[in-house]
Amino acid sequence: MAFTLPDLPYSHDALAANGMSKETLEYHHDKHHKAYVDKLNELTKGTEWENASLEDIVRGTYQDGAVAQNGIFNNASQHWNHSQFWEMMSPNGGAMPSQLESAIKDSFGSVEDFKKKFSEAGVGQFGSGWVWLVKTADGKLEVTKTENGVNPLCKGQTALLGCDVWEHSYYIDFRNVRPKYIENFLDKLVNWENVASRM
Numbered sequence: 001m002a003f004t005l006p007d008l009p010y011s012h013d014a015l016a017a018n019g020m021s022k023e024t025l026e027y028h029h030d031k032h033h034k035a036y037v038d039k040l041n042e043l044t045k046g047t048e049w050e051n052a053s054l055e056d057i058v059r060g061t062y063q064d065g066a067v068a069q070n071g072i073f074n075n076a077s078q079h080w081n082h083s084q085f086w087e088m089m090s091p092n093g094g095a096m097p098s099q100l101e102s103a104i105k106d107s108f109g110s111v112e113d114f115k116k117k118f119s120e121a122g123v124g125q126f127g128s129g130w131v132w133l134v135k136t137a138d139g140k141l142e143v144t145k146t147e148n149g150v151n152p153l154c155k156g157q158t159a160l161l162g163c164d165v166w167e168h169s170y171y172i173d174f175r176n177v178r179p180k181y182i183e184n185f186l187d188k189l190v191n192w193e194n195v196a197s198r199m
């Protein structure tokens with residue numbers, strides 16, 4: 001069964017007032033994400049992965065410690081990452097649910113300290129990648145960063161929040177200023193209800 005590009009859970013201009021423009025979503029979702037889906041379908045056709053679940057492909061093709069991941073992994077993981085990413089944002093993300101807020105305070109001291117750690121990790125990811133808030137196998141919350149398409153599934157962790165720090169995600173709206181993009185993401189774009197629901 002071929003993979004398909006999921007629709008955005010909001011219109012293309014829904015996040016513009018919060019710092020993610022219609023043009024960014026037209027490129028990022030309609031072109032970049034679509035390209036990962038198309039390539040994944042092309043690369044898995046006729047292979048053992050053709051009818052596998054996306055999660056099984058990501059876990060099954062990840063090569064721990066490899067300098068460069070293989071094409072099936074790269075496109076499967078980026079399809080998974082972006083599918084989560086759209087859901088993790090909202091035009092009205094609202095307040096952080098109390099259960100999530102107390103878990104964040106337990107792990108990081110305060111919400112501000114968490115945001116600082118998340119921003120530093122995202123800014124510190126050299127080149128393309130992602131920054132995450134994850135729940136580890138033993139139930140702790142941690143901030144991690146990953147290169148290219150690598151994600152928490154590869155490490156047996158649950159992704160609670162992920163921010164795409166590839167240049168294609170911020171260059172139209174923030175040019176080269178990745179720290180501003182991440183700060184804006186945390187303050188104006190995150191759907192905290194969605195993050196809490198992943199706990």
Ligand code: FE
Nearest residue numbers: 032164166169
């Ligand atoms: Fe992206």
